Amino acid sequence: MDSEVKRVPSIVHVGADATLVRNAVDRSSMARGAGSVVSVGDDASAVTDLDSHPISVIVCEVESGVDRLDRIGRASPDRPCLAVVSDTSHVDAALDAGAADVFVRREDIDEETLLGRRIDALVDDCEDVASGPGSIDALIDAIDDSFYVLDTDGILRGWNRRFREVTGYTDAELKEMHAREFFTGDDRARIEAAIGDVIDSGSTVVEAELVAKDGTRTPIEYTGRLVVDADGTPRRIVGIGRDVTERRERSARLLRLRQATETITDNVPLALFEVGSEGTVLSMRGKTLSDRVQFSSASGDDIDDLFGDQPSIRDALRRGLDGEAVNRLIDLDGAIVELWLQPLLDESGAVDRVVGLALDVTEREERAKLLDQIQENAGEVIWMSTPGKESMDFITEAYADVWGRSPARLRGDPTSFVDAIHPDDRSRVEAALAEQRDTPDAYEETYRVVRPDGAVRWVHDRASGVYEDGELERIVGVASDITERKEREQELELKDRAIETAPIGIAIHDTMSATDPIVYANDEFLSLTGYDEAGLDGEQFSVLAGSGTDPERLETITSALDHDDGASSEIVLYRADGTPFWGRVDVAPVSGNESSPTHAVSFLQDITETKEHQQEIERHLTEFGSVLAEDLGVPLRNAQDQLRAAANGDEGVDIEGATRSIERAESLVEDLTEVHSFSVKSRTVSESIAQASEVSDGDDE
Known part of the structure; x- marks a missing residue:
């Protein structure tokens, strides 16, 4: 280990004279020792040369400017700076320039001791930060609430990330914005x-409600504390702003709940009350009991006095006062009240009071009776189940x-009804029931x-969700027996x-319409x-008429349609392509539920072949008649001549020959009459004979 240990600087002085700072450090408790002070003179930029050393505090003398x-x-920028000024007018400027603290020199104080304390405070802050996971700014930014620093004029001097976001x-x-700029109206004044x-x-x-840059309003609770210097002079206001949106919403919900409870209690057949252990009414809200029992209660009333005529309530x-929870229906002269009583115990286990609720359920009970009647007498199968048919x-x-x-x-087996469904229908119904769980209204x-x-009964089943x-809680449905309707269908x-x-x-023609359309x-x-359906739909019967149609016969048909009459006619009609045909048309009115007909039905048969056959027969009959008339003409003329001669008295008249001629003519006429009976068209033999006679007379002449 080296015997000499080089002292590293922890306090840096910037200014002309470092004496005051050195003496202050000697008196400090955390940075004591002149060797811990390094002065760089007036050259503030020289601090960068010491950037690799663990500088705790920079003390800078401020004379006229910052x-x-x-x-x-x-x-x-990361080192705290303590500004030393001689004039209080420089304090704000120094703080605005980034000073962490400002020491004002005065002759009437112990400058060295007080300055040492200020240095200790900054060194202490630095060591706290150094021992943590990051810088002060990082710690402040990690706060979920808004952090702010104001000067004593309300100008914003510092803030964290959350403040910026809000x-x-x-x-x-944000730099140098005034606190009031974030608020409007009464909040600004507040x-x-x-x-x-x-x-x-x-x-x-x-x-107050903070108004963000985009106009968003956020209710925030601000706490503020004053920061003063060693002399007690106010320097800064620091604080926290907490978003109280959820708290406001909770308060509003609680307020609404309380108001709703009071409103419900005051306006519905409900009473809430408390009875003390001595049997006296502590409180009562609502009029259910007072209206039904006809009494006026007040705190302190005895239950024996209030309910003397209602032993069931008393x-x-x-x-309840004996410790029993009670729930029962009470008949109050025709009104049904459901009573709930719950005893509340004190610490010793004794009944302290009983809280009660009385609800007028008269209508509910009447509905229940009605529901029982419906259940017993309804012609429809009305059902209600859980979505999954568990019950x-x-x-x-x-x-x-x-x-x-x-x-x-x-009720014991909620899906047993499916077992009775016809096997040909069951799989389809089971698939529909599976979908019913999610979309009951579509079932x-x-x-x-x-x-x-x-x-076998036919059932029409439909459902709706409750x-x-x-959330889907129940499915209610109606299953109707439609067997008779199905049989009719x-x-x-x-x-x-x-x-x-x-x-x-x-x-079929709609005779309620003026044109009797098809x-x-x-x-x-x-x-x-x-024609096809579209071609005939809405058309009149006359659409089938053409140039060869007999107007009178057509009128017979259309008149029957107009007047709800029956009619028949054989008439020439025309197909869609213009081809004529003989048709037999029969018209009959059709009545609805009321007496007057609403429609008519026309029946059409193609009788063209029959008509052509008739016409062929008539042609042959005409030819036969002509031949027969010619055959009759000779015997008849012979008979006529003999009869005329007899009438004139001529001798040699052949009366027997005349008689044979007449008999021959009668036989031919009978044959002609029998053949003519097959003809549809009425045509007399005499007409044929007359026509043939006229032809024969013409030939004789």
Whole structure:
């Protein structure tokens, strides 16, 4: 080990004369010894030459300006600097220039002792920081609250990271801002008053809303303490600002809760009360008991006097005073009150008082009775369960009628209703029930239930969620027996299929509309007319008419539609492509639930082939008639001639020949009449004969 140990400097003096500083260090308790002081003269920048040494404090003499302090701050920003001034007017300037403390020289004080104490204080601070994990600034920045330093005028002189974050200003913008600049209105005046309070009393606490650079308002509680020098002169205000947003919100919630409790108690059928151990009322809020029992209570009233006419209440309170917790329903002349009593014990275990709550549950009990009636008499299966079907909380008696199983069994096994679902429907319903747990309002299923006796019932089941604070708590649903409706639907579907596949054209007309439009046409009607559904929808029957359509026959049809009458007609109609055809049309009105018809149905048959056959028969009959008439003409003329001769008295008349001619003619007429009966068109034989006679007479001439 070296015998000589070189003393390293811990106190650096900047100035003309280091005598005062050396003497002060000799009197100090932490930096004692002249060898611990190194003076660099007036050259403040020379401090950098000592940067590798463990400098504790720099003592700088300030005469007229703060240039030395500025240079020291640039040269050694991490070293605390103690400024020594002769004039108090230089104090603020020195502090603004970065001095950690300022010593004012005066003749009436022990300068060396007092200066030594100031140096000790700064050395002590340095050693505390050196023994920690980082610098003072790092420690202050680690504080979650806002840290600030103000001068006695309220100008901001220091701050930590949190302060900068809350205000939203940069370090450059924060420099020399006044504390009041962060506040507005009454808060600004409150902060200015708080600064005065700190200077007068040494500390203060104030709450105000800080307005950040972006306009954000944050409620903050500020604590401030005054920092003075050795002479007691105020130098700085340091403090902490704590965000009290959550505290304000908690206070506001508590206030709202208290107000809500008081409002509820004052406005709903509820009473809160306390009864002392001696049986006297300590407090009561709410009118449930006073309104129902018709009394006016005040603190100190005895329960025996208040409830003398209500032994059920008085006895319940006595049980509570004996240490028994009570919960019971009490009938007060038709009103139902639910009473809760809870005894509170003192340290010895004796009943100190009883707190009670009386709630008018008359409406609730009436609803419960109504619910029981619904459960017993509702025609629908009304149910309520937990989302996962762990429990079935409510089920009406109609479940037994539809499922053929008891509600008690379902309450014991909440998913047993699924076992009764028809096998062809079960997997679909189980999948829907799985989704029901998350989206109950979307659940709507129709399925078949097979009863134990083998009967099949159709059920339409739908559900809705019951939520509390946004959480699904229960699912309520209604399962309706729609068996009869399903049977009607199936019957209607059968009829629809019959109409749709009928081998005759069928169209339905809306006769409530002025134009009797077609609103439905089956496949055969579309096939006969050549139109598609869109082409006929909304059209009148006359859309099938054309140039060869008989107007009178068309009028027969349209008039029947207009007047809700029945009618039949054979008429020439036209397909969509213009092809004519003979159609037989029958119209019949259709009545709705009321007496007057709302629609009409028209039936259409293609009779073109029949008509053509008739016309062919008529043509052959006409030809046959002409031939027959010619055949009849000869015997008839012979008979006529013989009869005329007989009438004129001529001799040699062949009466028997005339008779045979007439008999021959009669036989031919009978044959013609029998053949003519097959003709649709009415045509008399006499007309054919007359026409043939006219032709024959013309030939004879």
